[in-house]
Amino acid sequence: MDRIFSGIQPSGEIHIGNYVGAIRNWVKLIDHYDCIYCVVDYHAITVEYDVALMQKRILETATILVACGLTPERCIVSVQSHIPEHTELAWIFNCVTPVGELERMTQFKEKGRRHRHNVNVGLLDYPVLQAADILIYKAGYVPVGEDQVQHVEFSREIARKFNARFGKTFPEPQVILSEAPRILGTDGSAKMSKSLNNAIGLLDPPEVIWEKLRTAATCEHRQRRIDPGHPEHCNIFTMHQAFSKPDQIAFVDEQCRTAGIGCIECKEILFKNMREELVPIQTRVQEINGKPGYLIDVLRSGAARCKAIATEVMDEVRQKIGIKPAWLSP
Numbered sequence: 421m422d423r424i425f426s427g428i429q430p431s432g433e434i435h436i437g438n439y440v441g442a443i444r445n446w447v448k449l450i451d452h453y454d455c456i457y458c459v460v461d462y463h464a465i466t467v468e469y470d471v472a473l474m475q476k477r478i479l480e481t482a483t484i485l486v487a488c489g490l491t492p493e494r495c496i497v498s499v500q501s502h503i504p505e506h507t508e509l510a511w512i513f514n515c516v517t518p519v520g521e522l523e524r525m526t527q528f529k530e531k532g533r534r535h536r537h538n539v540n541v542g543l544l545d546y547p548v549l550q551a552a553d554i555l556i557y558k559a560g561y562v563p564v565g566e567d568q569v570q571h572v573e574f575s576r577e578i579a580r581k582f583n584a585r586f587g588k589t590f591p592e593p594q595v596i597l598s599e600a601p602r603i604l605g606t607d608g609s610a611k612m613s614k615s616l617n618n619a620i621g622l623l624d625p626p627e628v629i630w631e632k633l634r635t636a637a638t639c640e641h642r643q644r645r646i647d648p649g650h651p652e653h654c655n656i657f658t659m660h661q662a663f664s665k666p667d668q669i670a671f672v673d674e675q676c677r678t679a680g681i682g683c684i685e686c687k688e689i690l691f692k693n694m695r696e697e698l699v700p701i702q703t704r705v706q707e708i709n710g711k712p713g714y715l716i717d718v719l720r721s722g723a724a725r726c727k728a729i730a731t732e733v734m735d736e737v738r739q740k741i742g743i744k745p746a747w748l749s750p
């Protein structure tokens with residue numbers, strides 16, 4: 421089976437944007453590919469973070485992945501720092517990567533502006549580590565959202581450069597683009613993000629979700645109940661596309677345009693569907709948290725399975741770059 425790799429940062433509370441845009445797609449792929457899903461903690465330290473909270477967030481993120489259906493029977497769930505070969509390969513890739521290309525990456529420029537006081541080398545090097553994440557397993561496919569396409573293309577380029585210089589070693593990984601609609605924050609304007617206080621957390625209790633939905637921005641053209649709305653400009657409608665069934669989506673679309681139902685009714689339908697999908701996940705999170713040692717076992721076996729692949733690839737890489745002479749081989 422072809423191999424898939426994807427990563428998620430343990431940076432704060434996972435929200436429904438992460439779930440719809442990434443995790444839910446990952447679950448769909450596990451029956452068709454050999455999948456590795458990784459909590460990328462070394463990526464998360466490229467910006468300021470709370471040291472005291474980091475470990476909790478790593479485990480929480482892994483727990484959510486498993487609770488969403490990425491169980492160890494069906495795929496590998498791992499933590500990046502548990503497999504040091506990721507960073508080892510990144511160093512070698514550093515040596516085939518022109519600095520100028522990293523400086524031109526969109527995310528680097530954007531994060532560089534946001535974290536003006538901490539533009540560290542790791543932030544610049546972020547895409548190289550990401551390429552190593554993928555290529556240390558020779559993964560051919562990488563399911564990501566639109567914002568990560570440039571990074572995956574960059575990893576193709578690294579593979580090409582390495583292969584050209586040292587001989588064919590790596591595949592050129594391809595993007596599997598998440599076709600999910602892009603959910604904005606509850607303000608209806610910015611990207612959903614915990615730091616902007618506009619996120620609906622995957623683990624928010626139903627009453628909290630309802631309160632956030634109830635007060636969430638809708639289509640700005642619909643000031644009054646009798647005004648016809650424009651679902652294509654409404655973030656609540658986008659959420660319907662992510663959580664509601666096709667006939668319900670058609671129903672709210674029509675009813676909104678004709679002012680048949682009001683925004684609150686529309687949100688109630690959405691809330692019911694969201695609750696139906698999220699509550700079972702939340703229950704599984706509680707079950708996992710209630711089984712002492714279970715998650716640690718999942719991550720330990722995940723690391724072992726990753727390590728088996730990664731050591732082999734690193735051996736090959738060292739041979740190819742001339743660091744490990746044949747007479748030293750076991």
Ligand code: TRP
Pocket residue numbers: 425426427428429460463549550551553554562563564568571
């Ligand atoms: N940069 C990705 C993000 O922020 C996370 C990531 C790290 C990743 N390594 C990866 C995604 C490898 C796919 C493949 O979403």
